[in-house]
Amino acid sequence: MMTRRFLPYALLLLGTLAPGRTVFAQPPEPEQARLKAIITKLADPEFEGRRGEGGQKAAAYIVEQFRTLGLEPLFDGDFYQNIPAREEGKIQGRNVGAILRGSDPELRTQWLIVSAHFDHLGVRDGVLYPGADDNASGVAMMLEIARCFTQGAEKPRRSIMFIGFDLEEIGLFGSRYFAEHSPIPLSRVALFVTADMIGRSLGGGCTEYVFVMGSEHVPSVRPWIEEAASQRPALKVGLLGSDLLLLDRSDYGPFRSRKVPFLFFSTGENPCYHSPRDVPETINYPKAESITRVVFDVCREAARSPEPPRWVAAADNPLAEAVTLRGAMSCLLERREELQIGRTQIVLMTNAIRTLDAIIARGEFTPSERAGILNVARFVLASVL
Numbered sequence: 001m002m003t004r005r006f007l008p009y010a011l012l013l014l015g016t017l018a019p020g021r022t023v024f025a026q027p028p029e030p031e032q033a034r035l036k037a038i039i040t041k042l043a044d045p046e047f048e049g050r051r052g053e054g055g056q057k058a059a060a061y062i063v064e065q066f067r068t069l070g071l072e073p074l075f076d077g078d079f080y081q082n083i084p085a086r087e088e089g090k091i092q093g094r095n096v097g098a099i100l101r102g103s104d105p106e107l108r109t110q111w112l113i114v115s116a117h118f119d120h121l122g123v124r125d126g127v128l129y130p131g132a133d134d135n136a137s138g139v140a141m142m143l144e145i146a147r148c149f150t151q152g153a154e155k156p157r158r159s160i161m162f163i164g165f166d167l168e169e170i171g172l173f174g175s176r177y178f179a180e181h182s183p184i185p186l187s188r189v190a191l192f193v194t195a196d197m198i199g200r201s202l203g204g205g206c207t208e209y210v211f212v213m214g215s216e217h218v219p220s221v222r223p224w225i226e227e228a229a230s231q232r233p234a235l236k237v238g239l240l241g242s243d244l245l246l247l248d249r250s251d252y253g254p255f256r257s258r259k260v261p262f263l264f265f266s267t268g269e270n271p272c273y274h275s276p277r278d279v280p281e282t283i284n285y286p287k288a289e290s291i292t293r294v295v296f297d298v299c300r301e302a303a304r305s306p307e308p309p310r311w312v313a314a315a316d317n318p319l320a321e322a323v324t325l326r327g328a329m330s331c332l333l334e335r336r337e338e339l340q341i342g343r344t345q346i347v348l349m350t351n352a353i354r355t356l357d358a359i360i361a362r363g364e365f366t367p368s369e370r371a372g373i374l375n376v377a378r379f380v381l382a383s384v385l
């Protein structure tokens with residue numbers, strides 16, 4: 001019997017002996033070149049900032065990708081879900097969705113949703129808003145994960161929906177409409193995953209970070225996130241409670257309010273957020289690849305675990321959140337000059353970091369300490385970014 005130590009060398013040798021042949025089946029992984037191609041495509045002027053007619057073109061592009069992957073349509077034989085306008089007989093937008101059926105006769109009645117909004121701000125006063133990070137990056141994540149699930153040797157046991165939401169930018173209209181008119185009862189959704197802006201960094205400075213919200217209501221997914229993160233040491237996967245954001249800032253909102261287990265991935269607002277400068281050249285592709293791989297790993301677990309993630313009504317906020325808040329405030333402070341952070345914010349963040357150090361050393365984050373720290377974080381988010 002071969003020791004584990006020599007196994008990699010033996011496989012390497014086998015690979016050398018049989019050039020061009022796959023020696024052992026590798027599951028496909030999300031790839032940055034593919035993410036880049038999708039982001040560059042969707043940010044192109046032909047999609048007119050993905051609003052109005054350009055939004056319709058983007059929807060058609062996503063449907064074309066679903067078809068190429070051989071996925072089934074989600075909405076009663078159709079890839080499109082029309083979102084009616086106020087005016088009788090007119091539509092204001094369209095969600096797009098596809099299905100990959102689960103392989104397990106029992107678990108296939110439960111669903112994993114992998115989603116991202118595809119709309120953006122359009123063209124304003126003749127200026128294109130390409131929305132490369134917001135949210136061509138999330139759509140690329142969704143399509144890459146669809147490809148990997150479709151092409152992988154291991155078929156998901158639960159069924160999966162891949163959804164591109166329209167009209168997020170005008171108030172989560174697409175995801176709200178979907179949640180109200182879901183083709184399946186939402187009680188059968190084991191996990192809803194969405195990503196909104198995963199190609200850059202908070203304040204242009206927290207380059208290692210991606211933030212994940214929602215695990216406070218599904219603590220059983222945390223080991224999956226931690227395991228996936230441990231495979232990518234260059235990336236910091238920071239857990240945060242979704243109550244940090246007082247308003248629902250992305251498509252997780254309509255699912256959170258219906259107590260559907262959810263995870264929301266984002267690298268946060270960068271200085272080019274909602275500006276014409278949100279272009280494909282500014283995306284950090286190696287980082288987007290690592291994040292997509294983390295999301296894919298978590299999705300794989302959600303698709304195969306014997307028990308589905310369960311919604312926990314009373315938020316269970318881990319100590320890891322204190323570590324994330326400390327890390328995010330530190331990297332914002334490092335960029336105090338570029339971000340022109342005011343004196344008050346600097347004092348508040350410096351004090352918060354000192355408090356968080358004590359909390360982390362003690363190993364306990366009390367609800368009242370948390371409330372105080374979150375208020376500082378909210379004030380900073382609102383006034384600095």
Ligand SMILES: [Zn+2]
Pocket residue numbers: 134169274
């Ligand atoms: Zn946006």
